[in-house]
Amino acid sequence: MADSRGDSRTVEWSGPEISRIARWLHAHAGLTFPPNRRESAELGIRRVMGRAGIKSVSEFGNRLERGGALLDDLIAELTIGETFFLREPNQLEFIQREVLPAVTGQDGSCRAIRVWSAGCASGEEPYSLAILLQKTGCLSSARIIGTDLSVARLLTARRGRYRSWSLRGVPEAIIKQYFERDGAVYTLKKELRSAVDFSLLNLAEDVYPSPATGVFGMDVILCRNVLIYFDAPTVAQVAQRLLNTLSDDGWLFLGASDPSLSGMVPCDVVMTGAGIAYRKPGASKQLVSGAVFASRPSKTDTSDTAVSFFSPAPSPRSPSSTPYSPLSVAPPAARHSSSSHADIDLAYEAGDYERVAALAHVMLLSGDTTELVSVALVRSLANRGMIDEAVEQCSAGLARNSMSAELHYLAGMLQAQRGRHEEAALSARRAVYLDPELTVAHLTLAEALARTGDSRAAKTALRNAERLLAAVPAESRVRATDGELASRLLQIARFRLRSLTFVQA
Template identity: 30%
Template structure:
């Protein structure tokens, strides 16, 4: 690795430009991501690469920003958010805007467009044939040009559609070889632009960042320092119409906001919505952390729990990147290769299971989950995933057993702590989810 001075300087600048405080203690990751760019530029000296950036090469900064940002997303992420949007928030906004027939919606950190396009699908369903009589500004913004190009293309691999039932896929997308292309009527509803959300904190934020009826800023601020994240959320409050709503991701929900923020959960909408009528305040009127934790369907970085784990972490990071980019066959190949090197890594077997689920192979997914659990009996998230798989396969007795194991293991843990592979879901939240699922099965533990 090059002299720490260059990496330190680069880190400071990356954090200042992108807000990604996340890199403060991730020198190795930042080095690897920027080294890829260094090699792409044909340079062999890291110091020379940092100097190039310090000379203000804006094109290279854009490329580096693409490389250091994390674009994990998928359609209809957090089903409870989408239930709230479909059943309460959007119908209320539509009713309130009947006279003007206009809606302004902003998806911040929209990545490959899965989030704003999910909104487009819901809006079309709600408005029906009326949709053409409405002026809908549905804006997706992101700092990364690369993801914005993907968003404009509207072409997705199975990974971005991993939680969408097959008949919905067929309804909203056209199949093109290994890809799904979002139908034109949904694509035409959104427009995408390069934005840096940090501009909200500048003395002169863009004038057009105002009057939004709905803002989604989910899984963007998790990479920021808590203080900056809070400042941005409070600034977003000023971008909302007086009766507008703001949705944050579940990890952002742990931030402490000013007293002006009214938290609303999707199960408590009617009461919380009463607060909308209150005199204007300079912060979000409605802020939605998910009420039910998102089930850990997606990949997450590995926990460093054994000697092998550092190597496994590198492999898993790469597997995750490939999967995020829709290259899930490459992700499967890499996972198989990592497993050959580390056949006793419970985490790798867990990832292997997810990838089998993506390729609709529940038999292999089940076998991989059982291997993960055999190797790590206390792997709570793997037990939960197995329970969900059993439910999906109609094997209720086994589903019940797995979910009861989740509850038993969860009881012995700190309820506030985050679960390995749980994407920020806490022990308590996963326990609550398992309890609900057991209740639905008629078997409250």
């Protein structure tokens, strides 16, 4: 697509109807068209009109607002979907060297690492991450999500079939190991295709982070060359949501052309040999390689040395790689004083999940097997990214409290994070049976059913959630959601209803 970003001319829209379409695209998808991009954008709009056989700009605008294939074609026309495998090897090397050791135990096993390719286009980026995780032995415990605004691109990604242009620069040995060739077509092996979940998601909408969309607590987010299409206020909103979606020690990587987030949103800026990365304020400043980074970029930072792609990962050093042992992390005060439900509530509200787990474990040892203690323990472990441990404690909690709707819901959510969607649906159904008004259970059930291909039942679950949420005040806090507002979950439920067209395809 032609792009005149470097042109300083000021160009106006040719008419009010084109201007209306541009305003709607900004409101719907966050896309912005400064004066020097309007000529190329309008040409793109008219190309899509021509392909659709629509001559009236007014009619095109009206049909565009209904969504569907016409909108998808326009989004693809106005944004650049160019990508290829192993496109940013330095970033992949950094993930291998600094991120994976932090989630690797002393025995070499990996905990459930969560990775999100935001704006994944036709899938080469999330599949590149799958290849890396397979190579390093972490794929089986990983959750990789690829999202995009274009249904057509997502369908291409889901098929996993590419031509040589998408593999330019990839070593022949990797192609032979991970692809099956049929003439000019290279099909990614099934194990890697099934390792990535593709979903429709609009980064400009406030539908993440949220367990309802499965996008939360990410160890790594790649969002390359997406923010260039947004204006400054939208960039700030999207950037804040991306940072909020990170785990406490997660990493956000943007593209070289994307605007800097420094000074725009609260974050730590990390200068690496792989470029700039972003973290939540207060994230660990000790890298596995032994380097310590500053919260602002430094031109003299040379701590991040280059390594060969797919070189052996360094030995784990991160404290988070230590196997979970509740008493080993319990503060002295938690080990020797009587704890109460109020103490757990206070620690949870403060986001001190390590203390919550310690308090809950001490209370369990003292004989307090109430639902609240088990729920707090499971949530605290899950919020720290310790999915396997959370699953184990959830099973133990259900053995003690088999009629707990919230524990069944948590079991479903955790199974979904492990990619076990049929099991997730069963657990969510139990939660809904025990408590038909537990809104988040309906949302979890819908997501699991959609992933298993039962879109009709998923829509029913979403409509049940929509009905429950519409019946309560918009600013009320929804039960079992860590304080989510009803208005936001209602927006998410309606977004998922719209996006099920992709799941059905």
